Amino acid sequence: MDVQNTILKLREELDQYNYNYYVLDEPTISDYEFDIKLKELQDLENTHPEYFDENSPTQRVGGAITKNFKTVPHEYRMYSLDNSYSKEDLIDWEKRVQKVLGEVPLEYTCELKYDGASISITYENGKLKKAVTRGDGFQGDDVTNNIKTIKSVPLRLKGNFPAKFDIRGEIILPFAGFEKMNQDLIEIGETPYSNPRNTASGSLKLQDSAEVAKRPLDCLLYFLIGNNLPFKSQFDGLVTARKWGFKVPKEAKLARNLEEVFEFIDYWDAHRHNLPYETDGVVVKVNNFQHQEELGYTAKSPRWAIAYKFKSEQVSTKLNSISYQVGRTGAITPVANLEAVQLAGTIVKRASLHNADQIEKLDIRVNDTVFVEKGGEIIPKIIAVDLSMRPENSEPTIYITHCPECESLLVRNEGEANHYCPNFYGCPPQIIGRIQHYISRKAMDIEGLGGETVALLFNNGLVHNYADLYELNVAQILPLERMAQKSAENLVNGVQNSKGIPFERVLYALGIRFVGETVAKKLAKHYKNIEALSLATLMDLILVDEIGERIAQSVIEFFDNEQNIIIVDRLKSYGVQFEIVEKSNPNATDKLSGKTFVVSGVFEKFSRDDLKKAIEDNGGKVGSSISAKTNYIVAGDNMGPAKLEKAGKLNIPIISEIEFMKLLE
Structure with missing residues (x-):
């Protein structure tokens, strides 16, 4: 017997059986026959380890143990989607699209929005190479071993595919599998899981892949990204991905206009409850890839796609009490404590009341019967009061006047909806919140240190601000609750490793009010170091691209505070990065400055990204849209007619990539 050929033939057969069963839902062999063939393959692989293949069907049973999931960067960023809640929102979106593209014929791909855990899977030479969670969009956790256990995810592809690409999708838990998992838990006296989405997401982070293999997870795939993909539109991409062996939902439809998009939405709004898994809306994408390229991205989402969310489910329940939370900026958030009620697959006990104005507007009172919905299917909120159920002795809600944590008199700035506790450096939730923000993934990403541990460190007097983290040692941490030698060492090492985090993320981590990720990047790029930023005047800051007066004022206030300066100086002394480390580029010039x-x-000669990099490397600025400030438009084939028309009106020179290269000579 030719062992190697027998092994290869068995692998091919079992891959096809898996595909027929889990992707096509058309089994061509009995479970018993499948198990016999799988056992034969396992025996041959055990006897001949020289033919081991990490993508063999025998590897789907799991068994690999992952103690710490490695954080890895996405080669292509995973963006989030803008949401819409009405057809008017979609009409407005189409107008924005046409403003950029002009009156060109548009087609849309309509897909159901699946409620699961986002995943990005990399294939190289037709084999599954890597699977990474969405994370913050820039980087996520490597969960390859766990993803390989999901039967609908192909380990090797069929047909003619590119050498390398990523495919994005959603890991879901179908209702039938979720109910069976819960029934099994109930039978052994355990607490059942709350909803399929959270259970699917939690499954990806189980340390034992053999446990993941026991869960009936599924993977629905919907977007391919890479260089030189063999199709020119989203819909063709879905069709091609199916041919390669991916489970791409057949509900997706090509719409020739917005009316057909509305028909798709109306149909699935009525029929979504017949699906075997959760869906909370429809994703509408401009179909043509060239059009997508022209439209580009905002800081958070693609301009060429939008999610339409189905109307939220509503329930009524009793409001038992109102409590008040203090955020890291001192903002007070009133919270409704509710009689527990089932809503959109989860048990809801609390809902945000937003601010004093919202309470007054809805006249919300303790002991009212209230209507609750999930805003965007995520955060529960009270939308109305059932006045017919209001008790006779009901009293209007009087908003608190003092901080519930430190008793400071609350302030409310003119033009703002929130009340604030002004005790910035003495109010415990504000201090803990700022440190929690500092260590968060998008900021300093300190491994081994979580939100609960921060509170533990503060409550035991070990830290009073985020600079104190850098003076912690293992001996101080060990006596704390739930702290062993290894976890204490990981915490200290994680803090020390954060010294390598780049300046723009450190700036975001400082928690300056209104300075989010995007603003921090712009300020870091403009000022290069913390000293220059701290000395900037209000007018200097306002003149920075996209920095308004509110942000500028907040930056000024931060650096006017002596305690903030002391903390920043301490962080500098510990080696935290407070300046941009310029990557040396031997070809960089200032020829395009200004x-x-x-x-x-x-x-032909550049990708768009390479072209933009060449502009920036030579001192120029890349604009997202044409304006009177634009000096040149570098135009390739299929330039959008709207841009062409606007360039003509503003008399802006249009140059080819060859002419652009001459500018650099």
Whole structure:
């Protein structure tokens, strides 16, 4: 017997049986026959370990143990989607699209929005190479071993595929599998899981992949990204992905206009409850990839796609009490404590009341019967009061006047909806919240240190601000509750490793009010170091691209505070990065200094990203849209007609990539 050929033939057969059963839902062999063939393959692989293959069907049973999931960067960023809640929102979105593209014929791909855990899977030479969770969009956790156990995820592809690409999708738990898991838990006296989405997401982070293999997870795939993909539209991409062996839901439809999009939405709004898994809306994408390229991205989401969310489920329940939470900026958030009620697959006991104005507007009172819905299917909120059920002795809600944590008199700035506790450096939730923000993944990403541990450190007097973290040692941490030698060492090492985090993320981590990720990047890029930023005047800051007066004022206030300066100086002394580390580029020049370029179309000698990098490397600025400040438009094939028309009106020079290269000579 030729052992190697027998092994290869068995693998091929079992892959096809898996595909027929889990992707096509058309089994061509009995479970017993499948198990016999799988056992034969296992025996041959055990006897001949020289033919081991990490993508063999025998590896789907799991068994690999992952203690710490490695954080890895996404080669292509995973963006989130803008949400819409009405057809009017979609009409407005189409107008924005047409404003950029002009009156060109548009087609849309309509897909159901699956309620699961996002995943990005990399394939190289037709084999599953890596699977990474969404994380913060820039980086996520490597969960490859766990993803390989999901039977609908192909370990090797069929047909003619590119050498390398990523495919994005959603890991879900179908209702039938979820109910069986819960029934098994109930029978052994354990607490059942609350909803399929959270259970699917939690399954990806189980340390033992053999346990993941026992869970009936599924993977629905919907977007491919990479270089030189063999199709020119989203819908063709879905069709091609099916041919390669991916489970791409057949509900997706090509719509020739917005009316057909509305028909798709109306149909699935009525029929979504017949699906075997959760869906909370429809994703509408501009179909043509060239159009997608022209439209580009905002800081958070693609301009060429939008999610339409189905109307939220509503329930009524009793409001038992109102409590008040203090955030890291001192903002007070009133919270409704409710009689527990089932809503959209989860048990809801609390809901946000937002602020004093919202309480007054709805006249919300303790002991009222209230209507609750999930805003965007995520955060529960009270939308109305059932006045017919209001008790006779009901009293209007009087908003608190003092901080519930430190008793400071609350303030409310003119033009703002929130009340604030002004005790910035003495109010415990504010201090803990700022440190928790500092260590968060998008900020300093300190491994071994979580939100609960921060509270533990503060409550035991070990830290009073985020600079104190850098003076912690293992001996101080060991006596704390739930702290062993290894976890204490990991915490200290994680803090020390954070010294390598780049300046723009450190700036975000400082927690300056209104300075989010995008603003922090702009300020870091403009000022280069913390000293220059701290000395900037209000007018200097306002003149920075996209920095308004509110942000500028907040930055000024931060650096006017002596305690903040002391903390920043301490962080500097510990080695935290407070300046941009310029990557040396031997080809960089300042030939394009002071010039703004807009890039449009498809190019032969550059990719669009390479072209933009060349502009920035030579001192120029890349604009997202054409304006009177634009100096040149670098145009390739299929430049958008709307951009062409606007360039003509503003008399902006349009140059080819060859002419652009001459500018650099």
